[in-house]
Amino acid sequence: MWVKDVGNGVRTNNATAAAVAGESMAARRARLEAENARLRADKAKVETECDIPRKAAKYFVGETNW
Structure with missing residues (x-):
């Protein structure tokens, strides 16, 4: 979410304008x-997805040591 101060008012992007308008502080905090x-x-999932090929590569490198 970006908020830009424009003169007297505050301008927000369209995606969050509806959420910000008329939202109480408690509701905003809960939403955030x-x-x-x-x-x-999502970050944990992506890190796990990246870790699987790394572990597989280490396994196969270890398997090829004769």
Whole structure:
């Protein structure tokens, strides 16, 4: 989310403009915490997906040592 101060008002991108308008601080905090949790889960998944080929490469390198 980006917010840019434009003169007297504040301009936001279209995706978050609806979410920000009229949202209480508690609701905004809950929404952001849920988004952070989702992003952390996605990061863990991506790290695991990247780690699998690395582990496989190490395994096969170890198998070829005669």
